[in-house]
Amino acid sequence: MTLVPAHSSFDDIAADSPGDVPPGFRPINMGGPFMAHNGPLYAQWDGQRLLLGFRVEARHSNPLKMCHGGMLASFCDMLLPCAALYQGKIERRFLPTISLQVDYMGSAPLGSWVQGEADVLRTTRNMLFAQGLVSSDGQPALRVSGIFKMGPLIGDGHDADPFGLLT
Numbered sequence: 001m002t003l004v005p006a007h008s009s010f011d012d013i014a015a016d017s018p019g020d021v022p023p024g025f026r027p028i029n030m031g032g033p034f035m036a037h038n039g040p041l042y043a044q045w046d047g048q049r050l051l052l053g054f055r056v057e058a059r060h061s062n063p064l065k066m067c068h069g070g071m072l073a074s075f076c077d078m079l080l081p082c083a084a085l086y087q088g089k090i091e092r093r094f095l096p097t098i099s100l101q102v103d104y105m106g107s108a109p110l111g112s113w114v115q116g117e118a119d120v121l122r123t124t125r126n127m128l129f130a131q132g133l134v135s136s137d138g139q140p141a142l143r144v145s146g147i148f149k150m151g152p153l154i155g156d157g158h159d160a161d162p163f164g165l166l167t
Helices: 034-038 069-087
Strands: 026-027 041-045 051-055 095-104 113-123 125-136 137-149
Touching: 034 041, 034 069, 041 069, 041 125, 041 137, 051 069, 051 137, 069 125
Parallel strands: none
Antiparallel strands: 026 041, 041 051, 051 113, 095 137, 113 125, 125 137
């Protein structure tokens, strides 16, 4: 049994390229080697929220040329803690995932711009609770919520702009 339709071929998927990125977004380095390999991710600070995004490339796609659900879940797993660093008024910490709930509402086709924004709902001494929405070319694609452990400080914990977006 094959998952690729008979009329489809991976030969016609263009080579990976970042494509166009919306104005104001900058490439960011975050999430360690896994996200460096699976990115690139881009961020923008709009004055109140961190916006995180990426262009769906061939290497992100499934056999139907849609962004793989695992890539979208990984994106969400970065979105919530990164938004917390900018919006949560917390020290900069490693925030390992305790729970991540992803509801897939729509697809993200090859070439589409995936963008997310999130809100910190609550922080405690040991945990952070957040939720977010992700769109594909402006259409709702995912709803996400997560719980993260307040891990060790990164550096001295006082870097309020780890991606250099406020300058």
